[in-house]
């Protein structure tokens with residue numbers, strides 16, 4: 588239950604990422620902005636069909652699990668990824684996590700068992716599958732914070748939020764801030780104020796999924812400027828909702844989470860943490876948490892047309908994979924022999940050799956004579972080593 592007089596109502600602005608809020612930052616968000624939250628996409632299955640759904644086609648309605656950018660199938664991989672970002676908590680998302688309640692329970696329990704009871708877990712869910720037994724299962728597993736995502740146009744299931752008040756955890760709402768749903772969002776705040784302590788308003792964004800499948804254009808939304816995926820009017824409505832919360836003394840914390848915060852602050856901080864744990868000797872870690880490295884490619888697997896497809900094909904064909912790995916091993920030995928260079932790593936995910944930028948720049952001609960392709964690459968330290976820039980030398 589919320590005490591309307593107990594939270595600060597001053598609006599706190601963060602110009603670095605354009606976020607703002609009034610009240611007390613939810614615990615889950617505090618871990619998240621520091622990059623300490625593992626994003627656990629526990630399933631793509633979901634009984635809802637929100638028109639603004641940002642989940643990609645690769646994931647939506649598919650029962651796949653991702654820990655950050657890494658697809659996982661075991662709890663060992665989950666723990667490994669959490670360790671690589673020095674995680675202090677996990678945000679469980681989807682899809683609708685409640686389509687796989689036993690998996691949620693198992694994963695929360697293993698995270699708590701491995702990292703201790705202070706490892707903060709929060710979970711987002713739409714309302715369709717919310718029932719007392721499922722909430723109890725999650726609570727007993729150790730879930731610290733639950734965030735409901737109710738349908739703004741249909742209040743039939745809103746009363747299920749009340750069920751969560753039977754348990755001693757933090758309860759909030761998390762919805763996109765839809766510029767044409769001011770009245771409905773205010774109605775939800777009026778309704779939920781006695782059961783939740785915060786409402787998180789995500790900046791509404793265009794994404795490939797929303798544009799192609801859910802026809803956001805039918806809602807007449809427009810981009811807020813030429814350089815952003817954010818929708819015009821989303822931040823303005825969030826400010827109006829902060830004003831409304833104050834005027835009506837609803838006692839909620841209202842937090843506006845813009846796309847810039849997710850891309851820059853949250854992801855950037857998470858990448859910095861991961862970079863420090865995965866960097867190889869010779870890697871340069873930039874202030875944004877990306878890695879600059881020297882790369883030696885085999886001629887047949889040089890970035891260009893169909894590069895991703897070629898890698899995927901090699902990964903799924905054991906003979907091809909073995910042949911490439913043997914070639915890379917020979918190349919590594921040759922480099923060690925010719926240059927007396929020890930810090931040489933074979934990357935078995937992308938079938939390439941990682942050395943330092945300084946080394947490849949110094950030995951361009953010699954490497955070319957060996958029929959290799961030297962390059963300087965800037966990439967994320969993520970599991971998929973997503974490249975930002977590839978400069979073939």
Ligand code: SF4
Nearest residue numbers: 633635637640682713
């Ligand atoms: S509840 Fe979430 S995952 Fe499901 S359709 Fe809505 S936005 Fe997408």
